[in-house]
Amino acid sequence: MSKDQSDHSRDDITPKIAPKVDRRSFLKGAATGAAALAVNPGAQAQEPSAYQASFTAPSYQQLQRDTGMVAPPTSGRTVVRPGSDLMVQALKDMGIEFVASNNGSSFEGIQESIANYGSPPNHMPEYITALHEESSVDMANGYAKAEGRPMAAMLHGTLGIQHASMSIFQAYHTGTPMILIVGRDESFIQAHTADDMAAMCRSFTKWDAQPKTLPECIDALHEAYRQAVTPPTGPTVIVIDMELQKEEARDFVVPPFRPAEIGGVDHATARDIAKALFDASNPRLNTGMFRTPEGGQAAVQLAELIGASTSTTATGGPMGFPQRHPLCGPGADTTNDYVLGLETDSPNISLQRPAVTSLTAKRDVMGIGFGSLREDYVPSPPGSEPTPQEQNQKQSQGTVLTVDAEASIPLIIAELSKLMTPAKLREIDERKASHARANREAFLTDLRAAVEEKKRGWDLSPVSTARIYAELWPLIMNGDWCLASPSNFSGAHHRELWEHNKPYSFLGSQGAGGMGYGLGASAGAALAARGRGRFVVNIQCDGDFNYAPGALWTACHHELPMLSIMHNNRAWHQEFMFIQYLAGVRGRGTDRGHIGTVLRDPFIDYSKIAQGYGMASEGPIEDPTLLAAALKRGVESVKNGKPYLIDVLTQPR
Amino acid sequence: MRKHVFGTIVLLMGLYATPAAAQLGPVNGDAEAGAQLYYDHGCYACHGFSGYGRKDLNNTGSPWLTNEEIFRAFLRARADVAPLLPSTDMPNYPANSLSDAMVRDIYAYVRSMPDNRPETADVPALRNILEAAEQRQYKP
Known part of the structure; x- marks a missing residue:
């Protein structure tokens, strides 16, 4: 059970001892002071201020609003069955396990329904907290690659789509089915909305819709699923207005979901x-x-x-x-x-x-x-x-x-x-x-030949990438594992040393070669793994890591079974080699290829970053003889429900 | 230029025949200085920090390592090879980038690299991989 599913009573979350000054207390104090001034103007006469003349005493309503002690404004209607409950019901009917999202006001109706609708609430789908929309979509990508079916991600208007666009592009490239729900609220912040929201990602999504009524919206959700899983598979988009999320559904009943019919040969x-x-x-x-x-x-x-x-x-x-x-x-x-x-x-x-x-x-x-x-x-x-x-x-x-x-x-x-x-x-x-x-x-x-090959530089420091794969394999070979990260930059040694017998044994490459994918996709694969007794391995390139490291926090928060092992070669090595080659043929010096291509001065401490996000970790490991024990600790931690990161200083490739 | 350089390499190769049959040339450079140059000029990006990488250097029998002259000619061989697409092939190292003396030092460092390859029987993980693969029966 993730932290979001814990059954906290109100007492659990109320501090037993009042904090010295929290934000709420601070605001209350400020408001009380202001109210006192309004009631007794004479009190301020003792300490005149140059700005005093511009102050206007807050009204009672303002005070209530600003101190957070006010209910939302009453609308002209009473909502008993909000439309967003029905949307969540549609997601349940389609078997959507997770909705990953970095929260946004334009889909607050759906987010609230996920949190509170159904029994138990926040289950099928469960809300997965992401720290970046790129991570949300990468999670959906990793999940779908592992399970062969979509999960959903929610994006906040124009901003969310743009943050997510690289990940959507990669999902398109690999034909990964996923449902992207984009919130739209045309009355809030103008920069966050657009008439045709899906236009921003239409060229790399398979299908989109912007329904105008609640029945249309439910139909569109169903169709988004069918389109996503029907070949050619890929991401689909449904833009849902805030009005639809908050409107009263009355007696409208969600129609049964009709799965896609995918035909074969005659x-x-x-x-x-x-x-x-x-x-x-x-x-x-x-x-x-x-x-x-x-x-x-x-x-x-x-x-x-x-x-x-x-x-x-x-x-x-x-x-x-x-x-x-x-x-x-x-x-x-x-x-x-x-x-x-x-x-x-x-x-x-x-x-x-x-x-x-x-x-x-x-x-x-x-x-x-x-x-x-x-x-x-x-x-x-x-x-x-x-x-x-x-x-x-x-x-x-x-x-x-x-x-x-x-x-x-x-x-x-x-x-x-x-x-x-x-x-x-x-x-x-x-x-x-x-x-x-x-x-x-x-x-x-083939295996005997590969073992001979992988022994090259076995005892050298920094650690050879082959040794990481070789030391890890005996620790996981008898379990139910999934290698979720791309492996091309870390030598892809699993291809020759490991045995890939499950549909999710290896989830393949980024798709379009875009960086920043590994951590999010691994977290998504770990969502699929959690609850299925599966174990996710993420051999994480350092360059790729730094785009969206917040997925580490998501892994901790949702207790995902994910072991991350840093392939920390302290550079973007492919680009380093490109520059090195070009400098050589231009004959202008070959000792400055590192400019803009290396991650040193200072070195990045990935173990500390992980700890900052709440993840157990160790490293950097430079001595190859220390690797096996560290991997064993990592595997044990993940098997006990705690994601783990091991920073390993590695050879370039 | 390119023809000339490759002609020189071919001539030198003819003189020394293949490395398996040929005597390796003498080492005249400073391996310690060569190690620093190996790092500064990015050799490690492809050949690893210790000669193991995308292209190994350790005791590989590469003909380009037969002697200093062939090694130097090989480093200078791609002066006019500038493909439009990005390349991770062996770069060119002209004299204004690596002098002959610097090349000698790098050559000395490369020749000093040990062949680090343990016996499989001495490595538990590798032994385990082989034994498990032989014993394991496929289960769906």
């Missing part, structure tokens, strides 16, 4: 694919990232039914085929006569859910937003010879059907089951056994 195609798999003497499945955990489970069923060796992307991101499944690997025979691609390419046929076209090659590059996002390589101009890269890509790619693989697999399994015979089942059993032997040996061979 029956004829399912039959054709099943027949091809059945007829093949050595079929293979190439698998990518599925939409939800159910996709990976379905792929396992299909692989086991047909005895196909299978590839995985589980070491690169979430929702993949389990890495140590006996059928996962190159298989006993790599000459495959039929390859089915499931969310990835295949030389024969592949099923890939629709992607936003502007995230693919050959996109429009004329504008900012979805149409302008670029791939890694520049395609050849029209009419020119294809590049070798394009040639290879074309050769490796067979027919691509734009359809959701996860929804298609059950149909293929159903057709395949109809074809099975005892003889075929015996053949498949033999194939499975030989694949399992070969895959096990292949995994162990």
